[in-house]
Amino acid sequence: MNLEENKQNICSRCVMDGSDPEITYNSQGVCNHCERYDSLVQTRTFSGDVAKTELSKVIASIKASGKNKEYDCIIGVSGGVDSTYVAYRIKEMGLNPLAIHFDNGWNSELAVSNIEKTLDKLDIDLHTYVIDWDVFSDLQKAFLNASTPDGEIPTDHAINALLFKEASKRGIKYIISGMNFATESMAVRMWSYGHSDWTYIKDVYKKFGNGQSLKPYPHFSFFDLFNWTFLKRIKVVSILNYMDYNKDEAMEVLKNELDWVYYGGKHYESVYTRFYQGYILPKKFNIDKRRGHVSDLIRAGQLTRKEALKELEKETYPSAEMLNHDMDFVHKKFDYTEKEFNQIMKQPTKSFLEFKNKASKVDKIKLVLNFLRKKGILSK
């Protein structure tokens, strides 16, 4: 690395910086995340007239797959903006979804009331999977003790597993996802790794859990994923990639049409997510997830770099009072004394690389998926 590169510590286009230890910059000072975005945006999203035709095509196939069935697709609901907007739009287009909710014991009141209002107004049926709290809390605590920044992985992995399991069980062929390339294209593996790596999750639990059976915990291996995707032909459609998705506009629609209420931060509908992203990640790992989020929005043209930098100057927590409440609540839920929790906060940090993992396999699969999307074989 030459001296020039060494000096640079923030991307000249977005606001990603050295808090991603694997960041690289090109000769213009643009980071690898921006370069990745530019190279993939065409293959991951549609826009303009193409988007309209492609969207009506995919909606028609979803409807056809659900002919004479109770439901034609599955959606995950969390009460957050993306999943709620997906529900709103696909109902508008005449789909008949079954909503699935993963209850991990950390729902905020806003989350449940947003879900309730959405489903009532849109007339969508709900199925909830409530994970055994003794098992799940022990898995979350295992990740805290493992000292990697992946404490939200137990939830993310389980949601994916649950959606596939329910689709497979009920013979539903489509999962409509709220993932969207426009406002969340970026994956920083040193900030959060393991969404699809059961080997890693298992190893963390083996080393730091209290030995309960993880059977109630929805999970999947690569073999399961292969079975669901290629044998059962369950397709994941990220419907927001078929439209010009603007988060602010989406929120306005939801507020007006569904009486939906914003909860003040990305994914802050869950108390643990709020605490994890607003306190544990910044304090212990020096990771501010908002940096990634606003960088995504800069690339999508929904935020200027200046606005983003200003946003990052704010406190990570909506208010000090809320932080205190959440802190007490987390201690109580996990049965930690203040001292025990502070001990965890002080432990040296680690990464998933120090555990068993399938990272190289995940990378290969991603390459294959991107290739298939490029060729139009896989949905966006």
Place this chain on the structure above:
Amino acid sequence: MLKTRVIPVLSLKGSGIIKTHKFKTQTYLGDPLNAVKIFNEKEVDELVILDIFASKENREPNYSKIKNIATECFMPLAYGGGIKTIEHIKKVFDQGVEKVIINSASTNYQLITNAAKIYGTQSIVVSVDIKKNIWGSHEAYTFSGTKKNKISLDSHIQNIAKAGAGELILQSIDNDSVMKGFDLKLIEKVSNQLEIPIVALGGAGELNHFKEAISHGASAVAAGSMFVFKGKHRAVLINYPTQKDLKNILN
């Protein structure tokens, strides 16, 4: 006139909460702390927590669990389950609970009298679980609905009132979690005989059911399933009507 209380009821089993159906099949609902936190923010009037198998399993109340819940609870909290003696009652109050509920020990009328003398009649609640027999008459049960009372229902409730209970939770086992409405005949029959407030429990599925219970003599209404299940798949989702909806239906 006092506002009609609308009370969610949560049943403890082990470390989690569950919902029974007709006192038999059980659905797991998750961690009580989170449910309580959500009910706090929904500005619930009062909350009932029942450790439903404590007496049957001959256990004392789990005091540390009660304390955990009570400290999280902003609304008045009533606790029942495993209470047999004045010492139990004292210890439950020490955890920060506002009312204790006596069920399996309710034929020990002396206990009710003693407790009411010490803690005031308004903080001693008795609950009675009731099942219809094959001839359609109501009979009281204890120990999670497994043991039929020897004494007749009419005499039992009159004794409870005389002993000094502040209110009576009247629970229909047959209607538990059915969500098609309360046992209105039962509410009418019991409320006609008693001066103390009756809390109707068992069968609520919609707001209108509350109205029916009140018009048949209940002073307050309580529900389990209605506040934890959503829609035809009975998906777990904590909910509670808005104050506006309650006003509309109950005034």
